[in-house]
Amino acid sequence: DLIAALQSELTEHGPPLPIYWGNRNWHPLLTDTLPKMSSDGIQNALAFVTSAFSSYSGCRQYREDIAQAQHAAGDHAPHVDKLRVFYNHPGFIDSMQDRLRAAMEKIPPERHDSTLLIFTAHSIPLSMAEGCAYRSQINEASRLVAEAFPNQAWRLAYQSRSGPPTQAWLEPDIGDELLRVRDKTNSSDVVVVPIGFISDHMEVIFDLDTEAQAICNRTGLNMVRAETAGTHPSFIRMIRELILERTEGSEPKSLGEC
Numbered sequence: 141d142l143i144a145a146l147q148s149e150l151t152e153h154g155p156p157l158p159i160y161w162g163n164r165n166w167h168p169l170l171t172d173t174l175p176k177m178s179s180d181g182i183q184n185a186l187a188f189v190t191s192a193f194s195s196y197s198g199c200r201q202y203r204e205d206i207a208q209a210q211h212a213a214g215d216h217a218p219h220v221d222k223l224r225v226f227y228n229h230p231g232f233i234d235s236m237q238d239r240l241r242a243a244m245e246k247i248p249p250e251r252h253d254s255t256l257l258i259f260t261a262h263s264i265p266l267s268m269a270e271g272c273a274y275r276s277q278i279n280e281a282s283r284l285v286a287e288a289f290p291n292q293a294w295r296l297a298y299q300s301r302s303g304p305p306t307q308a309w310l311e312p313d314i315g316d317e318l319l320r321v322r323d324k325t326n327s328s329d330v331v332v333v334p335i336g337f338i339s340d341h342m343e344v345i346f347d348l349d350t351e352a353q354a355i356c357n358r359t360g361l362n363m364v365r366a367e368t369a370g371t372h373p374s375f376i377r378m379i380r381e382l383i384l385e386r387t388e389g390s391e392p393k394s395l396g397e398c
Contacts, residue, residue: 141370142190142338142339142376143161145371145376146376146379146380147159149376149377149379149380150380150383153380157186157383158182160176160185162209164201164202164205169209170206170208171209174206174209174213174217174218174220175212175213175214175217177217178214178217178218182218183218184218184219184220184221185218185219185220185221186220186221186222186387187202187222187223188223188379188382189223189225190338190339191338192227192232192277192335192336193227193261193273193274193277193278193281193336194225194227194272194273194274195268195269195272196264196268196272197264198225198274199222199272202222203222206222223379223385223386224382224385224392225277226378227277227278227280227281228280228284229381229382229393230378230393231375231377231378231379231393232281232369232374232375233281233285234374235369235370235373235375236281236285237285238374239366239367239368239369239372240285240286240288240289240331240333240366242366242367243333243366243367244289244331244364246364247329247331247362247364251328251329252289252292254326254328254329255292255327255329255330255331256293256295256321256325256327256330257286257289257292257294257330257333258294258295258296258297258314258317258321258331258332258333259278259282259285259286259296259297259334259335259336260296260299260333260335260347260348261278261296261298261299261334261335261336261337262298262299262300262336262343263298263299263300263301263309263310263311264309264310265303265307265308265309265310266308266309267308269310278296278335278336279296281335282294282296282333282335285333285335295317297312297313297314297316297317298310298311298314299313299334299336299343299352300343300347301313314348314352315352315355318352318355318356318363321361328361329361329363329364330361330362331363331364332348332363332365334365334368337368338368338369338370338375339368339370340368340370344365348365349365352365353365381393
């Protein structure tokens with residue numbers, strides 16, 4: 141759906157670029173996609189990584205994956221430039237604010253003042269977080285999105301952690317945070333905003349719509365989950381603007397690292 145929306149945007153407004161899709165962990169794999177691009181005569185490409193934030197797994201590992209796929213494709217592999225991260229780009233922020241507004245509409249207006257916003261992102265090991273801007277960028281993006289409801293209390297939690305329990309990861313976990321909200325605040329409603337993800341994929345559906353929702357059902361806390369950016373028109377326009385930054389040297393609308 142994202143590719144189709146972006147293709148329509150580029151066809152209508154330019155530049156008229158072909159779009160290829162390559163994954164790290166599932167088909168179509170990057171190691172299959174780059175040889176296909178090479179056989180199609182593609183010599184230069186821009187990579188849009190579907191991660192808004194800087195970290196090893198959200199940035200440098202993708203660069204490594206692309207380099208490995210280039211090596212596998214041989215001497216005629218296309219040159220690939222990665223588009224920058226977009227955590228504070230107005231197109232991303234606007235799309236998430238719209239998703240938040242739609243979620244808030246599912247809560248009775250008389251309960252809005254006591255509704256708590258909880259932004260979530262994928263947890264990463266503390267050792268990784270200490271060497272990148274991941275945590276600060278997520279906080280900044282959450283702050284910007286929350287400006288749509290300036291009087292609303294908000295906080296940040298994490299989800300989807302893995303690895304051995306002895307390894308420290310970013311906290312609090314969303315499940316623990318929901319229990320804390322119910323026990324220590326007057327809030328009866330929460331809106332969970334998965335700002336760390338751009339599509340409603342399995343981690344969002346299982347961690348939030350299934351596990352987090354089950355906690356809320358047990359404790360009597362009303363939870364509404366905001367949609368991810370997905371194919372929101374502002375988000376699709378943002379991708380085109382990131383392309384134009386590289387192809388035409390247009391002025392960035394926000395500054396991103398990596």
